[in-house]
Amino acid sequence: MNQHRITAMGLIMLAGSLFLTTNATKVTAAAPYDEDAYGPEAPIVWEKPTKVTFSHKTHTMDAGLACDSCHDELFIMESGAVLTTGKLTMAAMAEGKFCGSCHDGNTAFASNTKCASCHTDVNGLAPQDPIVWTKPVKAVIFNHKGHVEDFSLECDACHDDTFAMQKGTAEKAADFTMQALYDGKYCGKCHNGKTAFASDTRCNTCHIGVKGHNRMMGNDGAHATGSKAGH
Template structure:
């Protein structure tokens, strides 16, 4: 009987303890996990309990019921403790998704505070050297003959110059076209002849670029259709003799007028009776 009483008391006491523990967990002024500096795969990220618990008022269970163990540096033992997982909504990414908290593909330096080299690279300073951690291997953009190999090594710029306002930090996500590049998007944000070499210099990025196989057809009211043959023209001219100064690298319709051609624009830049047959030779281009 006495034993039982003691047991009941013990249970009661431990329940009390649990309860008080629980309420202590929710209270503001209790101890938490403090500052945690991750060391793998990079020594640079600091997680602050103070910020999350005291300043932002997040309860312990928001993180300690499945997301993180209450043991420092446990997560970094997992091989998938990296940015890709964060972007998929794991670990810090469960909240740092642009809704609950700032997204993991923005404001890199707010989380990566620890490493000098990282901070330097954020400022776009050149001295990234060995501390740069852009992928070493080439990243292939696109498929087939026009595919381009992108080297992080040729771009010793701050990560935030490209990530993530120009490119996501994941390969195979961007659908790049030359038209977009010439409009200042993707590589064209810099390869415009000002910040870096211009995008006319095809072979600096492409090992080869075959022209479209099929002729481009323009249907014109009142006169016969026009077929423009890349096959014919590229036998004599290089891509950059026409792209992008004379023509967009995207088929348009209605943009090239005969008036403009008569003024030496578009086809008229060659079909002027000098370099090639004149624009007045309607039948050369308009087939009936």
């Protein structure tokens, strides 16, 4: 362990406890642990782009991690600093960066599971508007609201590895077809006649078609002139 770091930390912790004692009735004296190995007591809370809470206690005290497993290579000791880089995203974590260097399913639970353990209001993060794909055929609709609220699915039922959290991603894959659905991929993971209605039934429930798409875009009655809508 780096002696300089511990000394610097001692000062910060001291400043922290002075702050606490002058501001609130918080008792830290009888803490059943070595305070040097604890880190800041108050959780780190990031508000943007989403609300995420990080607890030093569960990482240092409970999981037994040393300060230098995160500082300063993954994070510097300044609340909010990482947000200013704009690089802390779910995609970066999936690549093993930041929280994802441990939250990879080996050292700790993977960052594309147990969403609610890091996010306070996870349902509020789902897009309100329906997602519509226009390739290879126009137009297939997907509603978060129905799936998350009405059918009570957890985000990680789909945002494990089934779908990326970026609309238009699946559309770019050559195998985003009915055959893939019949093989149990994409929507077919559930739309198999067991978990949800089968993909070879009720075509119009998913396929709202060119007319449905126009209606949704507020172009009802407008001519689909120049539209290259697939047939």
